[in-house]
Amino acid sequence: GAGVSQSPRYKVAKRGQDVALRCDPISGHVSLFWYQQALGQGPEFLTYFQNEAQLDKSGLPSDRFFAERPEGSVSTLKIQRTQQEDSAVYLCASSFAGNYNEQFFGPGTRLTVL
Amino acid sequence: QKEVEQDPGPLSVPEGAIVSLNCTYSNSAFQYFMWYRQYSRKGPELLMYTYSSGNKEDGRFTAQVDKSSKYISLFIRDSQPSDSATYLCAMILAAGGSYIPTFGRGTSLIVHP
Numbered sequence: 198g199a200g201v202s203q204s205p206r207y208k209v210a211k212r213g214q215d216v217a218l219r220c221d222p223i224s225g226h227v228s229l230f231w232y233q234q235a236l237g238q239g240p241e242f243l244t245y246f247q248n249e250a251q252l253d254k255s256g257l258p259s260d261r262f263f264a265e266r267p268e269g270s271v272s273t274l275k276i277q278r279t280q281q282e283d284s285a286v287y288l289c290a291s292s293f294a295g296n297y298n299e300q301f302f303g304p305g306t307r308l309t310v311l
Numbered sequence: 312q313k314e315v316e317q318d319p320g321p322l323s324v325p326e327g328a329i330v331s332l333n334c335t336y337s338n339s340a341f342q343y344f345m346w347y348r349q350y351s352r353k354g355p356e357l358l359m360y361t362y363s364s365g366n367k368e369d370g371r372f373t374a375q376v377d378k379s380s381k382y383i384s385l386f387i388r389d390s391q392p393s394d395s396a397t398y399l400c401a402m403i404l405a406a407g408g409s410y411i412p413t414f415g416r417g418t419s420l421i422v423h424p
Binding site for chain 2: 201237238239240241242245253256288290297298299300301302303304305307
């Protein structure tokens, strides 16, 4: 079946613009994670959903970052008033409930803020 | 000091070599240990995971966990150019409902023909 998909794959934004990044998880996967990966670093946790409930948003770096998953499938990560330090790859991962150690990652969205 | 330390490399080996990739960690409460492979401009792909201590083998890959030393390893036998990628270790506490993986920064591996 299809894996995790993310769109857009690449996004260039001017500083101060708002962006929205989309994640389509694997069908049937209850758990959904967002990560931020800076160049040369490992993924850093941002937020976690179980179905439509956002159970943990402790990794979101500021209140400019907002994530939602209203129907328990597709998720959107929104960044308001983007800044240069937001430039990174944003990864989405999904898994079956309870299988946190078996996450399936999407290809990521590479965000560049000019 | 980060919770999970991983040498970024690059590690360059000839085809057919045995590769050893390692991570150290500081939190002795970690229980799940994973290895991911990440090709350039792709998302990480789970290779193996291990619960607690011990070894696990899958084809050319062997994962080892030494909780007493807080040290985990991934061995790749008969390495191939297609193994060239960044290898990320990750760990989960699991206890107390903590399910968020902590990743190392990744080791870049280059296998040359």
